[in-house]
Amino acid sequence: MTRWSRCRTWAAGALAAGLTLVMAGPIGAAPVDIRLEPLNARFEQPVHITYAPGDPNHLWIVEQPGTVRVYDLESDLLLPTPFLSIPEQLAAGGERGLLSLAFHPDFQDNGRFFVNYTDRAGNTQVVEYRVGSDPLVADPATARRLLTIEQPAPNHNGGMMAFGPDGYLYIGTGDGGRAGDPWNNAQNLGTLLGKLLRIDVDRGVPYGIPPDNPFAGRPGARGEIWAYGLRNPWKFSFDRATGDLYIADVGQNLWEEINFEPAAHSGGRNYGWNRMEGAHCYPGGSRCDTRGLVMPVAEYRHRPDMGCSITGGYVYRGRAIPKLYGYYVFSDYCSGRIWAMSTAPAAAYGQGGAPGGMWPYEDLARTSFRITAFGEDLAGELYVADHSGRVFRLLPTAQR
Numbered sequence: 001m002t003r004w005s006r007c008r009t010w011a012a013g014a015l016a017a018g019l020t021l022v023m024a025g026p027i028g029a030a031p032v033d034i035r036l037e038p039l040n041a042r043f044e045q046p047v048h049i050t051y052a053p054g055d056p057n058h059l060w061i062v063e064q065p066g067t068v069r070v071y072d073l074e075s076d077l078l079l080p081t082p083f084l085s086i087p088e089q090l091a092a093g094g095e096r097g098l099l100s101l102a103f104h105p106d107f108q109d110n111g112r113f114f115v116n117y118t119d120r121a122g123n124t125q126v127v128e129y130r131v132g133s134d135p136l137v138a139d140p141a142t143a144r145r146l147l148t149i150e151q152p153a154p155n156h157n158g159g160m161m162a163f164g165p166d167g168y169l170y171i172g173t174g175d176g177g178r179a180g181d182p183w184n185n186a187q188n189l190g191t192l193l194g195k196l197l198r199i200d201v202d203r204g205v206p207y208g209i210p211p212d213n214p215f216a217g218r219p220g221a222r223g224e225i226w227a228y229g230l231r232n233p234w235k236f237s238f239d240r241a242t243g244d245l246y247i248a249d250v251g252q253n254l255w256e257e258i259n260f261e262p263a264a265h266s267g268g269r270n271y272g273w274n275r276m277e278g279a280h281c282y283p284g285g286s287r288c289d290t291r292g293l294v295m296p297v298a299e300y301r302h303r304p305d306m307g308c309s310i311t312g313g314y315v316y317r318g319r320a321i322p323k324l325y326g327y328y329v330f331s332d333y334c335s336g337r338i339w340a341m342s343t344a345p346a347a348a349y350g351q352g353g354a355p356g357g358m359w360p361y362e363d364l365a366r367t368s369f370r371i372t373a374f375g376e377d378l379a380g381e382l383y384v385a386d387h388s389g390r391v392f393r394l395l396p397t398a399q400r
């Protein structure tokens with residue numbers, strides 16, 4: 001599909017949906033005017049934002065050098081005591097460091113949470129902790145190592161983790177690194193690199209393999225694998241309203257992409273890397289066998305004004321910006337642009353031939369930020385992290 005046809009599709013769909021977005025020049029009419037309001041604090045290289053189940057008042061911000069901070073949304077203040085601080089255990093910088101935090105769905109009762117970081121040897125660690133008597137401070141003595149993934153190179157460590165609606169922990173892993181996946185990890189079901197993993201943290205030692213994982217019990221395959229053919233899924237998310245999965249996979253030299261997996265899917269998909277980059281054979285200009293590969297639902301080509309490294313976000317399910325409801329918000333680290341993608345293309349834009357057709361998206365904001373992460377609070381409102389040290393709320397510009 002050419003860019004032109006995608007733009008036309010968007011314009012028609014946006015008018016039909018009665019929605020346009022700020023900076024959507026060619027469309028005109030009433031935009032969704034958003035503004036980015038900074039939280040009342042500075043952070044050191046924030047890379048992940050999340051909330052704890054059942055807690056509407058706090059936001060957890062992960063700082064890449066190895067500290068997790070808690071922000072009080074009611075008083076609009078950063079708590080002085082860090083939630084967790086483990087810089088001495090990490091190799092940080094570049095794509096390494098403390099990369100994410102996922103709270104157990106029953107955190108309010110069991111105090112359990114999980115972090116993903118690069119250890120001093122450069123390998124990926126998934127470690128469980130529990131909070132102490134104060135639920136806003138972790139007890140470092142509770143550390144329990146779940147998973148070590150050896151990293152052959154410093155880049156492409158994935159790092160995102162989140163619990164799915166099924167209660168299992170999903171872990172994004174990169175292809176290991178260098179360029180072009182020289183070890184062919186992403187297509188190799190015998191390695192955990194270049195995958196989306198799915199594990200059971202409530203059964204087994206140190207964890208269990210869900211019996212319905214697509215490759216559980218298959219000789220030569222790792223049972224943890226939920227999906228493969230990923231290059232560096234720096235961020236993925238579940239739509240809290242539908243359970244649908246969005247995986248934003250960072251591309252090589254040409255294409256950034258978003259992949260969509262319906263909530264009801266039984267797993268085992270091959271998202272294409274390194275036979276394809278976006279919806280194109282890799283390396284560019286080559287021919288490839290696309291049979292069995294799942295194409296992205298959206299992509300963009302590397303250009304200075306578009307970007308060079310996608311930062312996946314969330315489907316907006318908050319109340320502050322009604323016109324944004326149901327749109328997938330994402331960005332690019334290199335350009336600072338923020339976009340909103342339609343998530344109902346089958347209904348509104350199906351003429352293009354879904355599921356092969358691309359889903360339309362348009363500008364939401366243009367920023368000068370190095371955007372590393374989006375995050376939700378308990379209410380579904382969205383936040384965005386600038387690696388330079390700030391975190392912003394997405395808010396409507398005007399009351400409507």
Ligand SMILES: [Ca+2]
Nearest residue numbers: 153155176177
């Ligand atoms: Ca690596």
Ligand SMILES: [Ca+2]
Nearest residue numbers: 271272273278
């Ligand atoms: Ca792909």
